[in-house]
Amino acid sequence: MMSRRRSSRAVLCAAAAATLVGGALAIPTAASAAAPYHCSAIFGATFDSGPDTGLSLGGRLSITVQASHRVSGELKPAGEPKPVKIAYGVVRKQRLLGLSFDLPSGQQVIVTGKSRFNFQGICSDLAEAGNTQGPRARDTGRWHAIWQ
Numbered sequence: 771m772m773s774r775r776r777s778s779r780a781v782l783c784a785a786a787a788a789t790l791v792g793g794a795l796a797i798p799t800a801a802s803a804a805a806p807y808h809c810s811a812i813f814g815a816t817f818d819s820g821p822d823t824g825l826s827l828g829g830r831l832s833i834t835v836q837a838s839h840r841v842s843g844e845l846k847p848a849g850e851p852k853p854v855k856i857a858y859g860v861v862r863k864q865r866l867l868g869l870s871f872d873l874p875s876g877q878q879v880i881v882t883g884k885s886r887f888n889f890q891g892i893c894s895d896l897a898e899a900g901n902t903q904g905p906r907a908r909d910t911g912r913w914h915a916i917w918q
Contacts, residue, residue, distance in 0.1 A: 805837035809893035811915035813845060815881060815902045820909035827854070827871070827879060831915060835861055835889070845871060864888040867897040877905035881913045893917045 813831035817823055833843035833856065841859025857878060859869040865888055871879045883900025894917045902911040 805835060805891070807835045807891050807893065809833050809835065809896065809917060811893075811896075811917045813913065813915045815879065815911060815913035817902060817909050817911035819911065821906050822909045825905075825909070825911075829854075833859065833869075841867075841869060861889050861896070864890070865897075867900070873905055875905065879904045883913070 810833075811831045812828075814828035815826065817825040827845070827847065829845050829847035829850070831843065831845050833841050835841050839861045841856065841861060843856045843859065844853035845856075846853045852874065854871050854873060857870045857872040859867075861867055865885045866882070867885065868880070868882045871881075873879060880903045881900055883897030885895055885897040887895040889895045896915070896917055898917070899912065899914045902913050903909065
């Protein structure tokens with residue numbers, strides 16, 4: 771068991787190592803210290819329910835994760851001349867990945883997933899699978915990624 775004196779030292783050391791950000795005390799993580807991170811994956815999404823059942827979206831996914839945890843990037847479908855841009859993306863609480871793709875039709879596909887590991891700048895720690903929504907109401911399915 772840790773003594774009271776050691777416990778106080780540990781708290782003081784943690785507080786000394788912390789930085790004041792926007793009025794809140796935050797301890798920098800490895801992921802925020804060296805960001806941005808560039809990651810790529812082989813990506814696939816399929817819709818198994820809703821008006822677009824059978825629709826699939828896949829290709830090479832390239833993303834950049836900023837220190838703010840915002841994600842930007844694009845999906846390059848095989849055989850398609852234009853990439854599908856990520857309209858909005860975020861890594862939340864270091865484990866949750868959310869991406870919104872702008873389709874050429876003007877519709878959006880949203881993918882969300884939870885990683886087994888905290889994202890600390892290692893691309894393979896990002897979520898590898900999850901749920902899809904869109905492009906139309908009631909469209910749902912699954913996605914998967916193999917991070918490289």
